[in-house]
Amino acid sequence: MxxxxxxxxxxRIGLAILTVWVVITVTFFVMxxxxxxxxxxxxxxxxxxxxxxxAKYGLDKPLIVQYGTYLKDIVTKFDFGFSLKxxxxxVTGIISDGMKTSAVLxxxxxxxxxxxxxxxxxxxxxxxxxxxxxxxxxxxxAFVSMPSxxxxxxxxxxxxxxxxxxxxxxxxxxxxILPVVTLSLYPMSYITRLMRSSMLDVLGQDxxxxxxxxxxxxxxxIFGHALKNSMIPVITYFGPMLAYIVTGSLVVEKIFNIPGIxxxxxxxxxxxxxxxxxxxxxxxxxxxxxxNLIGDIMYKVVDPRVSxx
Amino acid sequence: xxxxxxxxxMHVDVDMFLPATDEEKAYMVQMRPSSTFFKDGIKRLxxxxxxxxxFVIIVLITxxxxxxxxxxxxxxxxxxxxxxGKTVDASYNNLKPMEYGxxxxxxxxxxxxxxxxxxxxxxxxxxxxxxxxxxxxxSLAVGFFASLIVLVIGMIVGSVSGYVGGKVDLVLMxxxxxxxxxxxxxxxxxxxxxxxxxxxxxxxxxxLEKIGSNIISLFIVFALLYWVSMARLIRGxxxxxxxxxxxxxxxxxxxxxxWIIKKHLIPNCISVIFISTALQIPNAIxxxxxxxxxxxxxxxxxxxxxxxxxxxxxxxxxxxxxxxxPAIVISLIVLxxxxxxxxxxxxxxxxxxx
Numbered sequence: 001m002x003x004x005x006x007x008x009x010x011x012r013i014g015l016a017i018l019t020v021w022v023v024i025t026v027t028f029f030v031m032x033x034x035x036x037x038x039x040x041x042x043x044x045x046x047x048x049x050x051x052x053x054x055a056k057y058g059l060d061k062p063l064i065v066q067y068g069t070y071l072k073d074i075v076t077k078f079d080f081g082f083s084l085k086x087x088x089x090x091v092t093g094i095i096s097d098g099m100k101t102s103a104v105l106x107x108x109x110x111x112x113x114x115x116x117x118x119x120x121x122x123x124x125x126x127x128x129x130x131x132x133x134x135x136x137x138x139x140x141x142a143f144v145s146m147p148s149x150x151x152x153x154x155x156x157x158x159x160x161x162x163x164x165x166x167x168x169x170x171x172x173x174x175x176x177i178l179p180v181v182t183l184s185l186y187p188m189s190y191i192t193r194l195m196r197s198s199m200l201d202v203l204g205q206d207x208x209x210x211x212x213x214x215x216x217x218x219x220x221x222i223f224g225h226a227l228k229n230s231m232i233p234v235i236t237y238f239g240p241m242l243a244y245i246v247t248g249s250l251v252v253e254k255i256f257n258i259p260g261i262x263x264x265x266x267x268x269x270x271x272x273x274x275x276x277x278x279x280x281x282x283x284x285x286x287x288x289x290x291x292n293l294i295g296d297i298m299y300k301v302v303d304p305r306v307s308x309x
Numbered sequence: 310x311x312x313x314x315x316x317x318x319m320h321v322d323v324d325m326f327l328p329a330t331d332e333e334k335a336y337m338v339q340m341r342p343s344s345t346f347f348k349d350g351i352k353r354l355x356x357x358x359x360x361x362x363x364f365v366i367i368v369l370i371t372x373x374x375x376x377x378x379x380x381x382x383x384x385x386x387x388x389x390x391x392x393x394g395k396t397v398d399a400s401y402n403n404l405k406p407m408e409y410g411x412x413x414x415x416x417x418x419x420x421x422x423x424x425x426x427x428x429x430x431x432x433x434x435x436x437x438x439x440x441x442x443x444x445x446x447x448s449l450a451v452g453f454f455a456s457l458i459v460l461v462i463g464m465i466v467g468s469v470s471g472y473v474g475g476k477v478d479l480v481l482m483x484x485x486x487x488x489x490x491x492x493x494x495x496x497x498x499x500x501x502x503x504x505x506x507x508x509x510x511x512x513x514x515x516x517l518e519k520i521g522s523n524i525i526s527l528f529i530v531f532a533l534l535y536w537v538s539m540a541r542l543i544r545g546x547x548x549x550x551x552x553x554x555x556x557x558x559x560x561x562x563x564x565x566x567x568w569i570i571k572k573h574l575i576p577n578c579i580s581v582i583f584i585s586t587a588l589q590i591p592n593a594i595x596x597x598x599x600x601x602x603x604x605x606x607x608x609x610x611x612x613x614x615x616x617x618x619x620x621x622x623x624x625x626x627x628x629x630x631x632x633x634x635p636a637i638v639i640s641l642i643v644l645x646x647x648x649x650x651x652x653x654x655x656x657x658x659x660x661x662x663x
């Protein structure tokens with residue numbers, strides 16, 4: 001690794017940290033701009049109780065001091081305070097509970113999307129303009145244009161309401177099949193299209209022609225040369241894919257009633273549980289920023305031709 | 310024509326002044342009128358059947374969403390079973406398609422014509438067809454205006470950044486970098502959740518109240534977050550176009566800045582801007598429906614395609630068509646806008662073609 005590469009990485013990491021800080025700051029001040037403060041939604045309480053509550057949560061201090069405390073607690077203790085609605089539970093606790101379910105769901109969906117997308121894209125590009133390519137492209141185009149909540153509700157309607165093949169909620173592992181399919185269809189289709197165009201590009205390169213001219217067998221050209229090089233652009237999709245899965249999980253967990261972080265987030269918005277909204281936003285945003293960072297760095301490591309700007 | 314024996318002689322060759330023959334005149338006939346860039350693009354676009362069909366679908370959906378609510382006998386917020394001074398007629402709630410309520414049946418028996426409820430009614434007795442069409446109008450309008458906002462802000466920031474350069478460019482681009490790396494959907498949800506609370510009281514009694522705090526907060530969110538890719542695009546275009554050889558050639562032959570901007574920068578930039586604006590519309594429609602589905606979209610009783618799908622989720626087993634109808638409409642809109650945008654790009658940006 002030369003100095004230029006290292007400089008790029010440092011710059012990129014700096015930007016990621018700055019982004020997370022901006023997210024925390026924006027979230028904090030936006031949340032405190034809500035009129036009436038976080039206890040407005042509660043039933044009417046006496047002045048003394050209100051004051052005690054505010055003292056307990058540190059709300060009587062100036063905003064900038066509260067911000068400092070909030071930031072310090074996150075950085076040093078990973079502490080996002082207490083939930084307002086679920087008494088006695090910390091935001092970190094609620095999030096880590098939900099995260100166990102959501103992470104399993106998201107990782108399985110991502111792996112399925114990745115494997116199927118790469119395979120389908122490769123098949124489509126090898127059979128360019130043949131029937132199988134057309135079929136793959138028609139379906140992926142349709143899936144890319146379909147919002148996740150439409151996809152999820154339609155799958156729920158067809159497979160669990162009408163055909164009754166799968167249960168409508170995620171109690172057992174069978175109940176996780178539909179949510180995983182919902183989450184993986186869009187990234188799978190996107191990766192398929194990405195893979196197809198990049199593989200078509202690679203198959204037209206000079207080194208493929210050289211290999212052919214030297215008499216290398218067809219499977220060896222595909223698996224030894226084309227596939228590996230075509231997969232490089234797919235790496236750039238890592239960050240966006242995670243972002244999609246995170247936002248997609250909000251609706252998917254709502255539709256299939258899965259006790260994950262997405263459902264907690266949606267419920268916290270409708271229940272005006274401000275500390276929980278802030279905590280979830282910051283953690284999910286941090287996750288996406290880190291995945292984007294990893295994707296970018298991996299891309300530069302894997303493909304040395306990529307220029308540094 | 311004879312070739313002069315002495316080519317450098319100053320003698321005028323009388324043959325050169327003979328009237329032109331018909332054959333020679335044929336060379337000067339204009340075979341077809343010269344084509345402009347725009348005409349060329351339209352020609353390529355029309356040749357693309359997918360883009361043409363998509364365009365027709367978009368126009369049809371847009372026109373019907375504008376015209377039908379004006380002439381339809383039922384409005385989107387009219388609870389048919391509820392009239393002033395009478396008890397609520399619950400027979401109008403949850404009608405299946407082509408069914409009629411109690412008083413309508415009576416009227417039909419006495420020979421009156423009652424306009425059918427093509428898609429039935431919803432759980433509050435509102436004509437579902439009217440709601441779907443009106444929801445389509447809302448979704449399309451939100452998509453269009455949000456893209457317009459993105460275009461204007463992105464164009465201003467991008468061109469200032471590209472033209473001025475230097476420190477201004479550096480600062481603006483760092484801001485763009487940070488906003489670009491923010492997870493947009495999460496920020497949209499956060500801002501939409503907060504802004505509807507903040508705006509709710511402020512706009513009461515003004516013209517804006519009719520639009521609803523949620524749609525306004527959606528526009529604000531777009532204005533705050535979504536302009537960055539447009540700004541980047543336009544800045545990049547201007548920076549690269551400035552360095553093109555033909556701009557240098559124009560400058561060398563004495564063209565002024567106004568001429569270069571009018572004849573070189575704008576025509577080369579406009580198609581890219583136009584295309585990415587067209588592709589921004591489905592994106593905005595998608596965001597609006599996503600927020601509506603999470604309950605952060607349009608204010609009730611106003612429908613949008615996303616909120617209709619959200620409401621349908623409760624009665625999914627008995628009234629599944631209420632989910633399928635908005636789902637089909639929204640997928641059709643997004644799909645045809647995307648395909649049309651791709652067609653536009655192929656037609657107006659031939660440089661991208663392989």
